[in-house]
Amino acid sequence: MPVATEIVRTARLRHSLLVRLTHWLTFLAFVALLVTGIEILISHPRFYWGEVGNVNTHPLFTFHIPSSRDSVPTGYGYVLPDQNGWSRYLHFEAAWVLVLTGIVYLAYLVFSGHLRRNLFPARGQRSFRAYAACIGEHIRRIRTSSVELHTYNVLQRSTYLVVIFVLFPLIIWTGLAMSPAVTTAFPFVSSLLGGRQSARTIHLFVTILLVLFLIVHVGMVAVSGFRARMRAMITGKATLPVELAKKELP
């Protein structure tokens, strides 16, 4: 019989309501941004470096895929349906959801102590040895203990910090650096990145990193108990397989 049906509920919430809300809003916005971003990309699957770039200039690299516009030479004899109109509308609307959710989440991170307590590596974790030990546990596939039900290990903490404080700010910055109104008013927004086309290329690279994060994140959730982890992120309630609970909880 699957033990997952027998669970022990712990009194403390695994994730606060605000974390759960912002988590799923960010997820929705991210999916919308990813799908519409791909739609926009296929209208010109060539990438450049610097301020300018077009079919008549040398690309940095090209995706050898069909395009949704016939102005791009792709080598394919057909043109995909053009979805740029609604894709752009939805891309920028979802970007607002992401940014506003991010502001609320950041304020919560700082003022609730969540950042200090749960995201910055804890005192004992700030060493290469701690990283090595954590990686070792993952390699030897040591099961999640009850302690980890209410805390993040050092790899999780570091990854979340990079996603929150490096990747998301970069994806927003590179996005703004493609806006003609923003770059006209504040040229440094794009020139610090090397120009409009550099910003577009970095926007793609950061997207790829965020998708990699999503894959690993969902993968780890699946490995460590998909239903329990999903339940924790939806209802907030931490649960533990009963066999583990008997062993570890008093």
Added chain:
Amino acid sequence: MNAVTRRKLLITGSAAIAGAAGLATAARIAEKYGLIPPDHGGLYGAGETLTYACHRVLTLNRPMREFPRSMISTPFVSPYGKLPSAYHASQAHNFADWRLKVDGLVDHQLSLSIADLRALAVRSQITEIACEEGWSYIAEWIGTPLSLVLREAGVKPEARYVAYFSIQDGLWDSLDLPEANHSGTLLTWGMNGGDLPVDYGAPLRLRVPRQIGYKSVKFLTRITVTDSLKRFGETFSSSNPQDRYAWYAGI
């Protein structure tokens, strides 16, 4: 009902009322200061309005960004449809008979030749044109600021938008008056030191460098000043109904 839940109810209730009143006030102020785009309704209206309002507040009064001459790059011809016979007839006369009509909410209707525009003012700007597809190029654009033509015509106080039309059937777009009056918005008849080539919109193209390329309509024949874009049907540009493009393209 005990005291705590009553207090909770009172707090929640007054917060809801304050929130609704706040939103209504914000909407009224936003409307007054021109922060609501015409396509504010529908599924994408909220995002569109936030973008437009923020850009209007933060970017409108900033100067135009220009590039050094050394950054002028290889251009690219954005595809355009078939040109009508009237176009070719004018082209045969080197566009000497081409006229830009300015009408609508103006004190004096105008009908200007390219030579008239040239006589009014000559400005050269090195700006980037960026397409929503992702490509871009920098060129020198030579022309007459739209703001000077509008001043010449005398815009009536109730005017809010400028609609502009191509000789190509059904092709048009529109701007709010502040964007139309921005120093970057140029009635362009020259490019990279010469005349504007046909592929780039000869003899007259409206360059709107603070917005994405599709607002820079080629083969311009008419400008109408208006208080409401609804006069032109259900849409606010010809790029909206066919491809659902956002009216404001500063992003």
